[in-house]
Amino acid sequence: MTAQPALHHVVFAVAAERSAGMVALFTDLGFTFNAAELTDLGVAVHLDWDRGIELISPLPGSTASVAASVNDFLDRHGDGVYTVVIRVPDAAAAEVVSQRYGSETRFRQGFSGEGSYLDEIDLSVLGLPLTYLSTNV
Known part of the structure; x- marks a missing residue:
């Protein structure tokens, strides 16, 4: 785990119908x-x-909270930067x-x-x- 915060990755929201093309582009x-x-x-x-x-793309017909959030983003902005993930030693402390x-x-998840x-x-x-990420994965 990093001792200092660092940029980890960028998450792009992409409409499901354009996902295959976007994956092909980046590949x-x-x-x-x-x-x-x-x-x-x-x-x-x-x-x-x-x-x-x-x-990330919402699964068609999903009513899950993350899918709803991504669909809302896509409705308001179209495809684009959904969040920037920052790796931190302690996500809860960063949230505070x-x-x-x-x-x-x-949204929050953990395991x-x-x-x-x-x-x-x-x-x-x-x-x-922003998304704060603490992990050893």
């Missing part, structure tokens, strides 16, 4: 994606953590700092077990979409 540019369908969150994800990019600046938390952990807090602060 042709040299990115290598791991794909996952997170049905509990209602999104399809293409992630290249080594190169710092993630593409952001609360002093009037942040609104949109731990078998020696691994991940804490992720997605929020908006001072108009910026």
Whole structure:
């Protein structure tokens, strides 16, 4: 884990109908994606953590909260930067700092077990979409 905060990756929201083309574009540019369908969150994800990019698209018909948030973003802005992920030593402590600046938390998830952990807090602060990530994965 990093001792200091650092830029981890950028998340682009992409409409489902344009996802395959966007994946092809970034693949042709040299990115290598791991794909996952997170049905509990209602999104399809293409992630290249080594190169710092993630593409997310809402699953058609999903009513999950993350899918709803991504759909709202796409309706208001079209495809674009959904959030910037910052790796921090302690996501909860970073959230407390952001609360002093009037942040609104949109989503949080976490898991731990078998020696691994991940804490992720997605929020908006001072108009910026940020996600704090603490993990050893």
